[in-house]
Amino acid sequence: MADGIKDATSSNQMWGGRFASGPDAIMEEINASIGFDKKLYAQDIRGSIAHATMLAEKGIISHEDKDKIVAGLNTILSEIKSGEFEFSRKLEDIHMNIEARLATLIGPAAGRLHTARSRNDQVALDFRLWVKEELVKCEKMLTDLVGAFLDRAEEHAETVMPGFTHLQAAQPVTFGHHCMAYVEMFGRDRARVRHAIDHLDESPIGAAALAGTPYPIDRHMTAKALGFREPTRNSIDTVSDRDFALEFLSVAAICAVHLSRLAEEIVIWSTPQFGFVRLSDAFSTGSSIMPQKKNPDAAELVRAKTGRINGSLVALLTIMKGLPLAYSKDMQEDKEQVFDAAENLELAIAAMTGMIRDMEIRVDRMRAAAGAGFSTATDLADWLVREVGLPFREAHHVTGRVVALAESKSCGLADLSLEELQAIDPNITDKVFDVLSVDASVASRQSFGGTAPAEVKKQIAWWRARN
Ligand code: ARG
Numbered sequence: 001m002a003d004g005i006k007d008a009t010s011s012n013q014m015w016g017g018r019f020a021s022g023p024d025a026i027m028e029e030i031n032a033s034i035g036f037d038k039k040l041y042a043q044d045i046r047g048s049i050a051h052a053t054m055l056a057e058k059g060i061i062s063h064e065d066k067d068k069i070v071a072g073l074n075t076i077l078s079e080i081k082s083g084e085f086e087f088s089r090k091l092e093d094i095h096m097n098i099e100a101r102l103a104t105l106i107g108p109a110a111g112r113l114h115t116a117r118s119r120n121d122q123v124a125l126d127f128r129l130w131v132k133e134e135l136v137k138c139e140k141m142l143t144d145l146v147g148a149f150l151d152r153a154e155e156h157a158e159t160v161m162p163g164f165t166h167l168q169a170a171q172p173v174t175f176g177h178h179c180m181a182y183v184e185m186f187g188r189d190r191a192r193v194r195h196a197i198d199h200l201d202e203s204p205i206g207a208a209a210l211a212g213t214p215y216p217i218d219r220h221m222t223a224k225a226l227g228f229r230e231p232t233r234n235s236i237d238t239v240s241d242r243d244f245a246l247e248f249l250s251v252a253a254i255c256a257v258h259l260s261r262l263a264e265e266i267v268i269w270s271t272p273q274f275g276f277v278r279l280s281d282a283f284s285t286g287s288s289i290m291p292q293k294k295n296p297d298a299a300e301l302v303r304a305k306t307g308r309i310n311g312s313l314v315a316l317l318t319i320m321k322g323l324p325l326a327y328s329k330d331m332q333e334d335k336e337q338v339f340d341a342a343e344n345l346e347l348a349i350a351a352m353t354g355m356i357r358d359m360e361i362r363v364d365r366m367r368a369a370a371g372a373g374f375s376t377a378t379d380l381a382d383w384l385v386r387e388v389g390l391p392f393r394e395a396h397h398v399t400g401r402v403v404a405l406a407e408s409k410s411c412g413l414a415d416l417s418l419e420e421l422q423a424i425d426p427n428i429t430d431k432v433f434d435v436l437s438v439d440a441s442v443a444s445r446q447s448f449g450g451t452a453p454a455e456v457k458k459q460i461a462w463w464r465a466r467n
Helices: 025-031 034-057 063-082 094-112 119-155 175-200 219-225 235-240 243-269 297-320 329-358 363-371 377-388 392-408 418-424 430-434 438-444 453-464
Strands: 160-165 168-174
Touching: 034 063, 034 094, 034 119, 034 219, 034 329, 063 094, 094 119, 119 175, 119 235, 119 243, 119 329, 119 453, 160 175, 160 363, 160 438, 168 175, 168 363, 168 438, 175 243, 175 453, 243 297, 243 329, 297 329, 363 438, 377 392, 377 430, 377 438, 392 418, 438 453
Parallel strands: none
Antiparallel strands: 160 168
16 A cells, blocks of 8 residues: 555454454545554554553563563564554554464454553543644644744834824824734743643543443543543543633634734734835745745745635534534544644644744834824824823724824824824824824833833833733
8 A cells, every 4th residue: 555554455453353244445434543643653652551551460460471572562663663563454553463462462462451441541542642732733833933023022112103093093002012022922822831731631441332330440440540630520421522722722723823824914014015024035935036025935834724724623613513422433533633733733833833932023114104004193083182181082082183184284293293193183282292203102102012112111021921
C-alpha cells in the first residue's frame, strides 16, 4: 500500500475466533484506523505499561509476565520510533498492531495484557493522553504569543494610530493598546486551554468495555501512574465520552477565530494604502509577475486555517450527535479531526508569533492616519460638556457642525481658527486646541482599561506578572 500499511488476507488474529474468513476489502478499508491512530503509539504503550504494572501489583498477572510485557512494549516503542515497525491494516488499529507485535516478541504472556480492559477504555485513555499533551503544548505556544504582544506593546505604548469602528477611523488609540487587546484575547484562549486540561484530567482506563470489570483492579493506581488527578467515576460515560476532544476543538476554534481577526488586520495594515506595518521577508512572499509586490501569505493562510479548524469542531459535534451510550464505532472518526486541527492550530500560532515579533511598525504612517478623519471630534464634544457645560447631545450637535465646516474646507479640526469655531458656538475658547491633537486625545483617556499610555503601561505590568 502507498501508505506502507499492509493489506488483510485472512481473519483478524485478535478477534478472529468467531470469524471463518477475512473481511471484504472494502470492510477493511472503512474499518481500519491504523492510517491515522498510529499517532497514538507512545500513549498506547505508556497506558499498557501502567495497566500491566497495576495488574501485577494486584496479583492479577504474575510479575514475571509483567516484566516480559514491559520489556516487549519498550522494544516496540523503539521499533516504532526508528521506523522499523511494520504496521498492518489487517490489525485495524494501533492497539491491535502493538498487541500482535508483543505476541511475536514475548509469546503467550502478551495475551495477559488485555485482562481487565477493552479497546474502548484503551482508546479513550490513549486519546485523552494525546489531547492533554497537545493542550499543554498550546498553553506554551499561547504564552509565547502573548509575550510577543507584550514586547510590542511596551515598545509602542506611546505610538498613536487610528482606532476603528466599522473599519472607519473612530478615535485615536495607541498601538500598544491595540496590541494589549490581543493579549486579552489570547490570554482568554490560554485560560480556556487550562480549563480543558483540568476537565480532562481523569483516567478512563479500567472502565473496560462499558460496565467495569470483575478483576480486583486499582484504577487510582493507574490514574496516578499516568499523571491523572483521579479516575473517571462512571464506566458507561467513560467509554462514551469525547467531551475532551470537543473541548479541545472548541478552544482551538475560538483561538483560530482570534487569529483570523489578527491576520485580517495584518493583511490590511500591510497594504500600501494603510502602510501601518512592513512585514519581514521571513513572513511574506513576492509575486512572480509584479516585482513591486510583497504579499502577506502567512497571514492569509492563518486566516484560512480558521475554516478547517472550525470545520473540525462542527464535524466532531455532528459525529457525536445522537450517539446512544456507550461506545459506537462512529467515535473512531474523532481522531482525524483533532489531529488536523491541532497541527494547523500550532502552525497558525507559530506563524503569528513570528509575524508579530518581526514586523516593522511604521510609526510615522500610523501617526499621520491617527489625525485624519476628524478622529478627535469626540474630544471636542467632551470638551464642550466639561468646559462649557453643554448636555452631551447638544455638544454632539455642535461638534457635527464643526466637522462639517472642516470637511467643507478640507482641513483638520485643529486647523480651524478660533473665530470660525466661535461662529458655531461663542462659548468656545482657545483652550479647545489642547484637546484637538491626537496626543492630547490619547493621553486624556485614563479610565481603567483605556488607551492613555500611562494606563496601557499598567495593563502591560498586570500581564507581565501573569505571563
Ligand atoms: N480503533 C477504535 C477507535 O478508534 C478502537 C476502539 C474499538 N472498539 C471496538 N469496540 N471496536 O475507536
